[in-house]
Amino acid sequence: MGAALQPLSDVPLRLAPPLTLALFLLPVLAGLAGTLLPAFGYLPALGGMHLSLQPWRDLFAWPGLVSALRLTVTSGLLATAIALTLALALAAAAQHSRLLRRAQSALPFLLAPPHAAMAIGFAFLVAPSGWLARLVSPALTGWAQPPDWLILQDPLGLALTCGLVLKEAPYLLLMVLAGLNQIDAERQLIVARSLGYGRLQAWLKVILPQLYPQIRLPVYAVLAFALSVVDVAIILGPGAPPPLGPQILTWASDPDLSRSFTASAAAMLQLGIVLLAIALLRGLEGLASVLGRRRIGDGNRGVLLDLTIPLWRGLAGGIALIAALALLALMLWSCAAAWPWPAALPQRWSLRTWLAQAVALADPLGSTLLIGGLATGAALCLALACLEHEARHGVRPTQRALWLLYLPLLVPQTAFLFGLQVLLVRLGLDGGLLAVTWSHMTFVLPYLFLALADPWRHFDPRLAQTAASLGAGPWRRFLRIKLPLLLRPLLFAAAIGFAVSVGQYLPTLFAGAGRIATLTTEAVTLSGGSNRRILAVFALAQAALPLLGFALALGLPALIHRRRAAMRMPA
């Protein structure tokens, strides 16, 4: 970069990276410490004055521990493996086809609904008395009564696994597609195909080894999430005993405060499981690369492998279909007046539930919007400042900085939110808007930054140089050239950040001291039972907000740039 581009002084920007790191790492690190100490018996406020192993003894004395661990580990590993396989297989099987482009445009609709809403819709769909069973009963099945099958909340956690896959597969596919943009995939595939390699084999041998490093951290984040999820586990997981995540929540809110120590020990155990699983995956990666390197050069064209392409396409289509049906089931229930078994559709329709719940919706809707808006706005400012700092000084964050950025996504929420709550109580901040917004921002920032970083770094520096040579200063270049050109990815990143905020359950619960109700906390509270129509209304409202965000992100640039033909297409 030329000297003309170096601003004489921009102290605020220079401060941006350390400030950002401090703002979103402080809660994580302080929270971790605040959970680690009670795990070993130290929490003076609750009478724990000395370090001891009693919390661990209590934890291991819990009769449900073995089942809970098995459930947590199997559902977490299985969900990650299936989601990753599906995302990779679809990208490989649908390489530069119309299907992939269609999948790409459908992704926001799958990504937008928060986990809880999707899980509730999924439950409505596949329960023994759910929509799928109603569609084929009694005509095809002969069931006069719903079958007594253990489909939801099954002890093996299969429903929980499926619910996680529904949300994680689209997320990983998004990451895969973003990763593919980083490498010159298409032309390399043409080279491999011209040497006679089958489609899938070419992808596996040429693209995957380059792609995987790009998606490694997102995969770890999915793994950590699946191993420590709470809201989806409450909705789809078994209750007696539950997976570790919900059990930690139960202990943390037990009136017998000695249970808080058990909760902390369990949260540390969960952190250990996540770290172990990541280490295991890392080991598998090493193994795969050693074995794979031998296979790559063996000349096997693997043409027969391509016969499985319809299977992978079908599976991916199936996931999208299930997700769509789950949301549709929510819509039907929210407008159903009477819908007894085994009617395939509601017998009577009414908007009564929506009208009756309008008042109840207003408060949580307002807080969800406010917190989501504030957290996204703050994260956007920080991310922009960091990226501008990078661009103006020609620095690139190291791999280590990237790990730091992912830290809140790799540490189980349970492992630091309890400690964070203790800290917030101490500071007198618990239950306030500031605390909840801050804790949301911790999760919004990584997703938002990652979505924004690529387009920002790929911005053609010559455009800024041209503007600079015409005499525009750094801020003028930023405001008049860069922002308008990058408006589309900027709004898209904001929509992702907003969706992340809307979906937060545990942070809202812990930092909000239960006093701040969002659509997500209300939906999870209602999911325990309650009227299916009302639950559907809340889940739909919860899903609608992020969808609206994505719609705005896609529609606004077109509206703003309607007079600029060249900017109507994605940058």
Place this chain on the structure above:
Amino acid sequence: MLRRHLPLVLAAAALAAAALAAIAGPAAAQNAEIQNSDWDAVLRAARGQTVYFNAWGGDDRTNAFIRWAGEQTEMRYGVAIRHVKLRDTAEAVARVVAEKAAGKTEDGSVDLIWINGPNLLAMKQQKLLYGPVTQRLPNFRLVDVQGKPATVIDFTLPVDGMAAPWAMAQIVFIYDAARVKEPPRSMAAMLDWAKAHPGRLTHPVVSNFLGATFLKQALYELTPDPAILQQPASDANFAAATAPLWAWYEALKPNLWRGGRQFPANGPAERQLMNDGEIDIMLSFNPNEASGAIADGTLPPSVRSYVLKRGTIGNASFVAIPFNAAHKEGAMVVANFLLSPEAQARMQDPDILGALTVLDLDGLAPADARRFAALPRGAATLSNAELGRPLLEPHPSWMTRIAAEWERRYSR
């Protein structure tokens, strides 16, 4: 039969007497004038406050009733209600305990809790409640403390004015008359019925109060001497008293819905199963639930209520104010409003909530009494005679121990 129940009757009489003594003492000492001026001061201080009412949020009819109460108190007294919807009442207790531990002795985040049983006992024992308050509430005078001793004695323990009652509850069983001809009217018959109809009966998960109450109800019938339930459970008496219960449950469990490997999370979830046709019999703490659910389409019109031959457990719901509540006056205004004839009549309306009133209907002004007389009785609601006098709740320790023992035996 009477011989068998004699200890129980005696215990009930003793408790009622204790209740009267508990009420009469402070009440007589109170001068009505002082009370009035005290209440005016409370009303003045309450104006403008927002009461964080921590109440179980799993039932939408209850949620709607609380919302209505908030609109009313806001309009009449300038007191707004923010319903903090809990998944379990223990969450609110834990929050107050944690605040006390952190030294937060004022400006706490919980103003009012819907509470009874083990949670109320825990808060009372740990001195986490503000009060006594009931004698300061003008409408408490309308409560039927003699006819409904559960309003002042909760789970065998005197409330001592530390919590205000607001609703009576009694276990009823609900069955679908279209599918079940003659429902089982005892726990022994329940087992036979379940064996004959495997998978068509369930109870809420035992960590939920309704699930634990199902087991307590069975314990009442199966334990050799029910009078022992009025004393605290201990290591000495628990095993012997509950042995028949576990033998019965061991035989029942494989015949429950989903083979007894899964349970609905709470009452409304159980009701949803009933409506989906997955089960034929459910239990409820609200004698009006069946009629109300028929009215709003959440149960088929063919459901009916019934109680067991030897009676069912009844109790009262209370509201209590934590010692560090930020808005104590507002909370008292809400507690008092919940006891007003208007709120109580609305609460008992089967189309609204259908919970039974705590008031003494004979002591009400004629206009207020007419509110109750005008209430419809749904086809699926039992008359007071059919309901019978409720059995007294066992000491809270039985519930705690039964839930723990169930988890030890079956949750692994």
